[in-house]
Amino acid sequence: MDASTNVNQSQHTLLPGWQLGKDLSCCMTELYDKKLWTDVKFRCKDHDDDERIHAHKTILAARSPVFQAMFFGAFAECREEVSIKDAKKEIFELLLRYMYSDTVALKKDTASELLQMAHLYQVPSLVEVCANFIATNIRPENACEILTLALSYDITILKEACCTVIDKNARLILKSNGFMDLKEEILLYILKGDTFYADEEEIFYKVEEWSTRKLTQLGLEHVGDNIRKILGDLFYQLRLPAMSCKALVKCTRKKAYLTAEEYINIVDFINDIPETSVLSNSCVSRLPVNDTLIIDIGDAEKIQSHCPSTSIQIHVAKDVELISFGLFDIEPCYKYDHCVQTNSEDNVESSADIGSFFESYRGKVIGLYKSLKRRVVHYKSVPEIDISRSFCPVIHGRLSISRRNFTHNFELDTQTNEIIYLKQPLKLEKSNVYTVEIQLEYSCCKRYTGCNRHLQIRYSESKNVINCKKDPVKVSNVYAYRHSLLESIQFRNLANR
Missing domain, CATH: 2.60.120.820 (PHR domain)
Structure with missing residues (x-):
């Protein structure tokens, strides 16, 4: 039984009034799920010969400028089947289902691919949904990979979420497998951060290792000139002036990374020599987030x-x-340490001697006030409490x-x-x-x-x-x-x- 036969059977099994009591989203989903009155089929790269995804040109064009151009643009082709060679059926199915229902069931292993497809077909609301989902699942071990995705598609929320994880876990990032596989522009973006908080000496050695791997891939010799050239703008973000003199010597000795003038300027800066100017490297110390x-x-x-x-x-x-x-x-x-406020009080005057006076109020809470005559405010008795x-x-x-x-x-x-x-x-x-x-x-x-x-x-x-x-x-x-x-x-x- 072929796919078109299944579609015809779905249409014949519809009950009268199936739309009643359903909102727009439910009706659209019903159209998609039961393949009702479809006019286009999609074949993805991993579809079997008899598998297709059925849809409606008008609905897809209403949700995506790309589909609009595909079906109704100046160069639109009148075809009933479209081959999507760069898409997996699971991901494309999620994309279309979102276009019909505005809902999507995301998983860790599909969210990134779906985000890229949503970006390709210009469905920004789905891009945002995927980005928010991915942002909640960023870990030190995957942060570099996700940052690459975020920068590639210029997704601000993902960039900020990745950088938060990367900066707070700088040492783990430096030791991660993904760090050595970073592209130059991604590594530069990470090192630009003043809050990529790790020991500058440790950062130096990891970036040096990254550069030597690149030289090996290119078949070039591991010498100072080649390393500085391969680093390019990255070298400026190695904050040598923020090191101690001892660490500076340890990192750069006999490696010919710096000219004599650059080296002197950095040493002068470290030693607080007035009016020192360092152009080769950033002088800004890294700080915790x-x-x-x-x-x-x-x-x-x-x-x-x-x-x-x-x-x-x-x-x-x-x-x-x-x-x-x-x-x-x-x-x-x-x-006043011994004052307790209360709503019950009696005014009493006394002319007795001081000993008899206090004896008459034994066990009672009183207030003493200075006046022409001795005046006592007798407060209602209260239990012992922590007045503070x-x-x-x-x-x-x-x-x-x-x-x-x-x-x-x-x-x-x-x-x-x-x-x-x-x-x-x-x-x-x-x-x-x-x-x-x-x-x-x-x-x-x-x-x-x-x-x-x-x-x-x-x-x-x-x-x-x-x-x-x-x-x-x-x-x-x-x-x-x-x-x-x-x-x-x-x-x-x-x-x-």
Whole structure:
């Protein structure tokens, strides 16, 4: 029985009103699955002689500019069968099913091929679906292969996902089998990343090994001139000025990679000789993707404050993204250690001597107030409690950053070591100074200074300016004698590829 007989049988077995109760996607899928009223057949490279995929020219043309040109363009051929010599039937079937239904069942071993076919037939929505699926399955062992795919088809989401995995696992990438098989443009893209964070000496030797393999394939001698030529722009991304002098000598000694002038310039740069210019290699040190700057405020004691605030300045030498801020331990407390708030009280006056006075209130909670006469507020008896953790409403906070007109409101649940995560990473641009201010207050108080609720925080009496640095971020305090709420700043270094 041939394929056309199967099609005719599918049409004759249709029940009247089969379309009722179905949406457009279901009806289109029914047309495809049951091969109803089709007018074109496709034969893929792995089809058997009696196998074909049946479809509808109009539906395919409505979903793809390529099919539109194929069937209805100026040079369209009137043919009922199309040979697809470069496609597997499984992949082509997935492509057509998506065109009919907008759904696809992806697997690890089909997603990449389907993405390429979707790109070929200009179905961008399917390209995006495949890219999102592949991005969730990137591992150090396949990251180089997927990056090659992403760069070949210029798929931003895949490039970013691959680079995240590659940069965070730089040493594993260098040792992977895929690294030695990379094309020059892919390897250059990886090495351009300032966050491809591995020892520069290790990177040098792996790239050197890559170059000697290329020379072997070309039948060329493994000498310095040939290696530098085969590396081309890659050589600039070997960050020799970021090495120590010892590592530089170890990597380049007797290899003739550098001219005498280039070598002197690099050594001068390493030794911080003023006005040194290095043109042969990048001088930018590699940095981890995510990093944390710990703020050291020096000797500090704990004090109480009703509405604490702090101000710092952030200096950035290159573009970074802020991720979060860490706070020092913040403890809720009362201004008076032995004061308990209650709704029940009695006013009593006493003229008794001091011993008798306290004896009369044994086991009771009282407040003493200075006035013309001795006045006692007798509070309702309460059980023994941890006053620092009780009767504490939510603490509201506000974080603002100048130059970006950025404000972030947050809440604390009175636990220690709080991390304030920004909703989205905030980009800070190089060579700028940003002032960060943080303010805290209880939700019930709204700066009522008579309130007894306070926060216990760290306070430094030192006049010295706080000056903490972790490339490329530096922090300094704005005011002397100010307490600090900030313990750390988490930021993301940008790859700058």
